[in-house]
Amino acid sequence: DWTYQQDPVEDGFHINLTSFPDDIPEDDVIFAHQLSLMIWNVEGDARVHLPWGGDVADWQYGGGDNGYNTLMWEDYTSGSTLGQSRYNFSGDDMIDCDIKMYGANSYGEKDWSFDYDGAGPDQYDFIHTVIHEIGHCIGFSHSSSSDAIMYSSNHQGTGWERRHLHFDDIDGLKAMYGDRTVEIEIDISLGESFPLVIEDEEVELDVELTNVGDGRAYDLVVEIIDPGSRIITPDYPGIVGTLA
Numbered sequence: 001d002w003t004y005q006q007d008p009v010e011d012g013f014h015i016n017l018t019s020f021p022d023d024i025p026e027d028d029v030i031f032a033h034q035l036s037l038m039i040w041n042v043e044g045d046a047r048v049h050l051p052w053g054g055d056v057a058d059w060q061y062g063g064g065d066n067g068y069n070t071l072m073w074e075d076y077t078s079g080s081t082l083g084q085s086r087y088n089f090s091g092d093d094m095i096d097c098d099i100k101m102y103g104a105n106s107y108g109e110k111d112w113s114f115d116y117d118g119a120g121p122d123q124y125d126f127i128h129t130v131i132h133e134i135g136h137c138i139g140f141s142h143s144s145s146s147d148a149i150m151y152s153s154n155h156q157g158t159g160w161e162r163r164h165l166h167f168d169d170i171d172g173l174k175a176m177y178g179d180r181t182v183e184i185e186i187d188i189s190l191g192e193s194f195p196l197v198i199e200d201e202e203v204e205l206d207v208e209l210t211n212v213g214d215g216r217a218y219d220l221v222v223e224i225i226d227p228g229s230r231i232i233t234p235d236y237p238g239i240v241g242t243l244a
Contacts, residue, residue: 118159
């Protein structure tokens, strides 16, 4: 019963920063968490958006829905586990999911890497493991493909090659949530109504778009094109925003 996926992930994904050791910079944890969510949002190509909720002091691991899907740290767990997710249900609906990352297990202390480029030969990539655990929080079990994010294990020394979603992850995400909504292109021509502009004059254009449908809109990209090449536009910052 995928009722949970019909209006997915209303609660944000949060961090309990106070649970992490003092020798791990908070900025590293925040960046790793945000990047992990972005991987699912950008590469998944599905009708789901995982919002980042920031730091939260009111946290729990499991135990029902407290309004937060929380990433936290624990110093030790038995067995070989690197990270673990616990999701909670109300009837057949998944309503809450929390993630624990472990500093050590029965095989010893874990040297976690928060490096953007990846882990060293004797380190585990924190970002990869968080991406994997978030996958459980949005409905995945383990994949049989060793190249998939949702494969049951990982090894040391991995980087970006293990952070990208595999086609098995993407197919599973689309099967649960549906394909991403169709892209809509809006062509606005200023025509003769646009005032004359003198050389080196700055011009500001305001365009307001309103989402009048019942679906969620996320990625908004604006591009200026001058077909006559009479106007040289400066480097234009693409606008990425959210339409409710």
